[in-house]
Amino acid sequence: MTGPLISLADVSLVFDGNVGALNHISLDIAKGETVGLVGESGSGKTTLCRVLVGLAEATAGTVAIEGRPLDALIAADPLAFRRKVQLLLQDAVASLSPRMRIGRLLEEPLAIHGMDLLAGRRRIADLLQRLGLPQGVLDKYPHQVSGGQARRVAILRALMLGPSIIVADEPTAGLDVSVQGDLINLLVELRGDLGLTYLIVSHNLNVIRRIADRTVVMYLGQIVEAAPTTALFSGPAHPYSAALLSTNPAIDPRRRRTRIVLEGEIPSVVSPPPGCRFHTRCPIAAARCRAEEPQLRPLPDGRQVRCHFPLTEPEGAAAFAAAAQRHANVPADRPRPLA
Numbered sequence: 401m402t403g404p405l406i407s408l409a410d411v412s413l414v415f416d417g418n419v420g421a422l423n424h425i426s427l428d429i430a431k432g433e434t435v436g437l438v439g440e441s442g443s444g445k446t447t448l449c450r451v452l453v454g455l456a457e458a459t460a461g462t463v464a465i466e467g468r469p470l471d472a473l474i475a476a477d478p479l480a481f482r483r484k485v486q487l488l489l490q491d492a493v494a495s496l497s498p499r500m501r502i503g504r505l506l507e508e509p510l511a512i513h514g515m516d517l518l519a520g521r522r523r524i525a526d527l528l529q530r531l532g533l534p535q536g537v538l539d540k541y542p543h544q545v546s547g548g549q550a551r552r553v554a555i556l557r558a559l560m561l562g563p564s565i566i567v568a569d570e571p572t573a574g575l576d577v578s579v580q581g582d583l584i585n586l587l588v589e590l591r592g593d594l595g596l597t598y599l600i601v602s603h604n605l606n607v608i609r610r611i612a613d614r615t616v617v618m619y620l621g622q623i624v625e626a627a628p629t630t631a632l633f634s635g636p637a638h639p640y641s642a643a644l645l646s647t648n649p650a651i652d653p654r655r656r657r658t659r660i661v662l663e664g665e666i667p668s669v670v671s672p673p674p675g676c677r678f679h680t681r682c683p684i685a686a687a688r689c690r691a692e693e694p695q696l697r698p699l700p701d702g703r704q705v706r707c708h709f710p711l712t713e714p715e716g717a718a719a720f721a722a723a724a725q726r727h728a729n730v731p732a733d734r735p736r737p738l739a
């Protein structure tokens with residue numbers, strides 16, 4: 401296969417006639433790639449995940465897997481589609497029935513998909529070992545295992561049917577840092593061993609930095625930047641990406657001397673600001689930003705950005721440096737709004 405494994409072309413989704421949760425999203429994901437999705441609450445990350453797994457339907461645009469439209473794939477063979485694309489939810493315990501022992505929970509999909517029970521049990525045994533879970537968890541109820549183990553059980557359940565795509569919404573949320581680290585290592589290992597492709601949503605930028613080959617930044621239903629993770633973290637092109645990264649002091653503190661505090665509420669997707677959607681909170685917004693909506697466009701270094709004045713170009717860099725300078729005298733222990 402030469403084309404992308406997953407392709408979203410100009411996808412929009414409007415809830416209730418006026419909630420534009422996704423706005424002209426175009427994104428290709430290659431087989432074996434891990435794409436991280438970041439952005440403030442309400443930017444459309446979960447909706448994008450739900451579209452990809454067929455739980456929500458795009459109002460416009462096309463979603464394709466291996467070049468075949470998603471709706472046609474689902475209509476032709478819904479079970480085959482579910483085997484191929486699995487959703488991993490944040491709250492692993494809540495996504496498992498509390499009244500069934502884990503062993504039965506894991507065998508349940510085998511019956512639904514008409515798979516051989518013996519072969520299924522061998523697969524469970526193999527995956528238990530691979531995921532570092534003791535055999536004993538099979539006899540327990542979901543609430544009787546630790547948070548980290550419950551998360552592994554949910555991963556095991558998602559892997560039972562041999563998927564090729566895993567869409568994970570906050571897979572490490574609520575876990576201790578060390579357990580988070582183990583889980584990320586596990587996901588990376590599984591990707592290599594089983595040839596998986598991941599789309600991973602996380603509020604935790606350290607998680608995204610460790611696992612994603614490419615990171616997509618969303619704001620108010622739009623992609624504002626899509627870049628190789630190393631490029632994004634070493635020098636964001638969109639002012640919103642810069643603001644998001646600056647909220648995390650652990651990310652290269654030498655580079656992040658200026659903490660950019662975004663002022664004001666995130667606007668509503670029901671009535672997004674005209675021009676650039678970010679202009680009401682952007683530290684370098686100019687008249688053009690208020691009047692003209694920027695398109696997502698490629699930069700010479702291969703990333704894409706939706707900004708008239710990307711920080712990787714001289715005009716944007718100068719404006720950003722000037723904004724930082726204006727606030728340079730704010731004491732270090734106080735937030736330094738750039739707007």
Ligand SMILES: Nc1ncnc2c1ncn2[C@@H]1O[C@H](COP(=O)(O)OP(=O)(O)OP(=O)(O)O)[C@@H](O)[C@H]1O
Nearest residue numbers: 415416419421440441442443444445446447448669
């Ligand atoms: N079923 C629905 N009906 C109406 N509006 C919805 C529905 N689901 C989501 N929305 C709205 O769509 C927008 C995007 O929501 P979404 O949950 O995708 O954002 P998110 O980036 O995943 O946020 P979070 O990080 O909090 O999960 C929000 O304004 C939300 O209120």
